[in-house]
Structures are given as structure tokens and as C-alpha cells.
Amino acid sequence: MAKQRKIIHVDMDAFFASVEQRDQPEYQGKPLIVGGQPNSRGVVAACSYEARKFGIHSAMSSSRAYRLCPQAIFVPPRFEAYREVSNQIREIFWQYATQVEPLSLDEAYLDVTYTADFDGSATRIAQAIKAEILTKTQLNASAGVSYNKFLAKIASDMDKPNGLYVIKPEQGLAFVANLPIGKFHGIGPATEKKMHQLGIRTGGDLREKSLLALVEKFGQSGQYYYSIARAIDERPVRSTRVRKSLGKETTFAEDILSVALLTEKLNELAEQVLTKLSQQALQAKTITLKVKYANFQQVTRAQSVEVGLDLHAIKSWIPQLLQRIKAGEQPIRLVGLSLSGLEKIGFEGRMGQLLLV
Numbered sequence: 001m002a003k004q005r006k007i008i009h010v011d012m013d014a015f016f017a018s019v020e021q022r023d024q025p026e027y028q029g030k031p032l033i034v035g036g037q038p039n040s041r042g043v044v045a046a047c048s049y050e051a052r053k054f055g056i057h058s059a060m061s062s063s064r065a066y067r068l069c070p071q072a073i074f075v076p077p078r079f080e081a082y083r084e085v086s087n088q089i090r091e092i093f094w095q096y097a098t099q100v101e102p103l104s105l106d107e108a109y110l111d112v113t114y115t116a117d118f119d120g121s122a123t124r125i126a127q128a129i130k131a132e133i134l135t136k137t138q139l140n141a142s143a144g145v146s147y148n149k150f151l152a153k154i155a156s157d158m159d160k161p162n163g164l165y166v167i168k169p170e171q172g173l174a175f176v177a178n179l180p181i182g183k184f185h186g187i188g189p190a191t192e193k194k195m196h197q198l199g200i201r202t203g204g205d206l207r208e209k210s211l212l213a214l215v216e217k218f219g220q221s222g223q224y225y226y227s228i229a230r231a232i233d234e235r236p237v238r239s240t241r242v243r244k245s246l247g248k249e250t251t252f253a254e255d256i257l258s259v260a261l262l263t264e265k266l267n268e269l270a271e272q273v274l275t276k277l278s279q280q281a282l283q284a285k286t287i288t289l290k291v292k293y294a295n296f297q298q299v300t301r302a303q304s305v306e307v308g309l310d311l312h313a314i315k316s317w318i319p320q321l322l323q324r325i326k327a328g329e330q331p332i333r334l335v336g337l338s339l340s341g342l343e344k345i346g347f348e349g350r351m352g353q354l355l356l357v
């Protein structure tokens with residue numbers, strides 16, 4: 001049986017509006033609307049939680065938002081600022097996930113099935129991601145944790161703002177059964193109405209319909225509805241890019257001078273990094289050695305090659321890289337090894353790479 005997946009959906013809270021409130025302290029605690037001015041034909045791109053209390057929501061016309069809340073502050077969007085935060089949070093995602101699929105600037109699916117941090121606890125990984133986002137951006141995110149994309153996405157919405165909601169494998173079916181059909185991601189208002197006419201108000205109702213009946217009524221989507229009513233969603237988390245590098249480092253309990261010992265440690269790191277690389281079907285063409293001396297001075301040395309590095313090749317470069325930093329002359333407190341110049345490899349290459357580990 002395939003390994004049970006661990007999927008996290010991360011979604012920033014009231015994203016554009018929160019960035020504005022962060023950067024302009026006088027906006028904090030006030031109804032704030034990012035989008036068109038009230039007297040324009042524009043719409044609300046995003047609004048703060050304070051504005052939502054007045055019934056304002058995104059995609060509403062700015063003029064209507066103004067009628068609902070004349071004291072609201074209207075500001076135009078600053079996409080460069082949002083993009084900068086977006087890049088920051090994606091960097092954080094890549095530290096923890098082997099696949100990252102952004103849905104928008106402030107939302108992404110993460111596959112953490114093979115993440116070893118926190119003993120592989122997806123909940124603790126989600127907590128760490130939220131904490132790091134807050135530290136680096138001063139913004140709150142909500143996270144949903146589950147075993148597929150459909151449930152993770154719904155979960156991230158359950159506990160907003162600053163939420164963390166987990167749907168465990170044994171809870172999935174009951175969770176879906178109790179969920180109103182309009183809350184299902186992928187079921188819009190029109191479909192919701194059609195389902196209500198068919199007497200389908202919850203996931204439980206949906207599950208009672210046969211596949212044939214659903215396909216007859218909803219065409220291709222019928223298959224999807226049939227699956228999600230059973231909390232089944234096999235869609236993989238698809239990365240739109242591959243990560244730039246993958247590495248591991250270790251700090252010694254006592255500073256090390258011995259070249260033989262350093263080589264041994266680096267060989268271990270090489271095996272760990274290459275195993276991770278294989279799991280993601282990636283190969284590398286650059287190997288970088290990093291050392292931190294006892295005096296905290298840090299140096300790196302890199303070597304690039306023409307063909308993808310296997311374990312044998314990496315191990316054969318380690319002594320040379322150590323020579324280039326004149327290992328053995330100064331005590332070292334930390335060594336790290338990272339692989340970059342990453343590209344996707346096919347199944348055969350992946351098996352070959354793994355056999356050598």
C-alpha cells in the first residue's frame with residue numbers, strides 16, 4: 001500500500017490587508033480595504049477582519065463597501081510588497097516540504113510526507129512553519145493538516161485567523177459527512193444550488209448518490225464529487241519549480257581537527273542528502289562544502305561537474321574540497337554539504353542513484 005500522505009495547506013490571513021496594516025501602524029485595528037477607491041468602478045481586492053464585520057468581502061464593488069462602512073480606509077494594492085512576502089513564505093515552505101504547489105501569492109499546498117523534522121509530525125511541522133512566517137514577516141498564517149489536498153484546504157479555513165486545524169485519517173470520512181455542501185472546495189454557488197435541489201445538503205447526502213447518478217447530473221465533475229464524498233483525493237502536490245539546493249549540516253559536540261574524522265562526517269551527510277534528493281527525483285551538478293571554524297569564521301568551497309553526481313562521485317570530491325579549505329590546520333565546529341544545480345531525473349536515473357546509496 002502506498003504511504004499515507006501528509007499534506008499541509010497554508011493560507012495567509014487577510015493577506016493584502018494584513019501587509020498594509022503591518023506597514024502602516026495607523027491602519028491597525030481599523031476597517032481597511034485594499035482595492036478600488038469608493039468613487040471608482042473598482043472592487044475590493046482584500047479587506048481586514050475589522051472590515052469583514054461590516055459584511056464587506058473581496059470581489060464586492062468598492063462603492064458598495066463604502067456604503068456598508070463609510071469610515072473604512074481605502075488603499076490601492078502594492079503588489080511588489082505582497083510579492084516580497086510571497087517569496088519569503090515560499091522559501092520557508094521549501095525548508096520543510098519536498099513539494100510546494102502555490103495556489104496564489106499567499107496560499108500553497110505542501111507535501112511533507114517525507115519530511116523528517118519533528119519526527120515527521122505534520123502538525124508540528126505546520127506549527128513551525130506558522131511560527132517562522134510570523135518571525136520573518138510579522139504576519140499570521142492559517143494551516144490545515146490532513147492526508148490529501150481537499151481536506152487540508154478545508155482544514156486551513158476551519159480555525160481562521162491564525163488557525164491550525166488537523167483532520168486525521170480516521171476522522172476524514174465523518175468530517176466530510178457533516179460538512180455542508182457549500183463548504184466543499186470546488187463546489188461553487190451554482191453547483192451548490194443544483195445539489196440542494198437534489199436533496200444534497202451535506203457530504204453525507206452526497207455519499208448516498210451513486211457514481212452513475214452523479215456523472216449523469218454533473219458530467220466529469222461527478223467523479224470528483226463521488227471521491228471527495230468519501231474523503232478520497234489522490235491529486236498530487238505539484239511543484240511549479242524545483243528547489244535550488246538541498247543540504248545538511250552538523251555541529252560537533254567538540255571541535256574537530258582530524259581530516260579523517262571530517263571526511264567520515266561528510267560522507268555521512270552525503271548519504272543523507274543524496275537519499276533526500278533521490279526521494280524527490282532530483283539530481284545535482286554542484287557540490288558545496290561549508291565549514292565553520294572554532295572562531296566562527298565560515299568558508300564555503302564548491303565544485304561543479306558535467307553529469308549528475310552520484311554518491312561515489314560526491315565522496316570522491318570530498319577530500320579535494322577539504323584540501324581546498326586546508327582542513328587539519330584549524331579546529332572546525334560545523335560542517336555542511338549541499339547539492340545544487342538541481343534537475344528532475346527519470347525513474348531509471350533515480351533507481352540507479354538509490355542503488356548506490
Ligand SMILES: [Mg+2]
Pocket residue numbers: 011012013014015106107
Ligand atoms: Mg489568504
